[in-house]
Amino acid sequence: MDIVRDYLHLIKNEFYAGDERAFFEQRWLLIKAITYPARWLDKRGVFLPETEHRKILDTVISGIKDHGNTDTIRSFGRYFLDCIQKQIKHHEETYYDHAKGLQAKATLSIWPRSSKS
Numbered sequence: 001m002d003i004v005r006d007y008l009h010l011i012k013n014e015f016y017a018g019d020e021r022a023f024f025e026q027r028w029l030l031i032k033a034i035t036y037p038a039r040w041l042d043k044r045g046v047f048l049p050e051t052e053h054r055k056i057l058d059t060v061i062s063g064i065k066d067h068g069n070t071d072t073i074r075s076f077g078r079y080f081l082d083c084i085q086k087q088i089k090h091h092e093e094t095y096y097d098h099a100k101g102l103q104a105k106a107t108l109s110i111w112p113r114s115s116k117s
Helices: 002-015 020-043 050-067 076-090 092-110
Strands: none
Touching (some): 002 020, 020 050, 050 076
C-alpha cells in the first residue's frame, strides 16, 4: 500500500530521527494507526478515497507537530494511534456522513436514473 509506505517514511523522518530501533519496534503500531480510519469506516460499511484518508492523517500529524510535546512521549507509536483514535471519535459523524455521501454519489454514477420518454 502506497499510503502506508508514504506515512511510515514521513513519520520515521519527522518523529524518529536517529532512533531506528524505536521506529522498527513500534512500526506495527504506526501501521495500525495509519490504517485505523479505513478499518473504522469499513466496519460501518463505507469507505473514503485515499485522498480523504490522507487528509485525516495529515490533520493529526499537523496537530502533533504544532501542539504535541513529543519530547516527553515514551512511545510515539502508542501516542500516534491514540491521537488517530481520538480524531475519529471526535469527528465520527462527519467522517461517516461524508463517506456515505461519497458512496451514494459513486453509486449514482454507476447506476444512473433511467429517463422516461
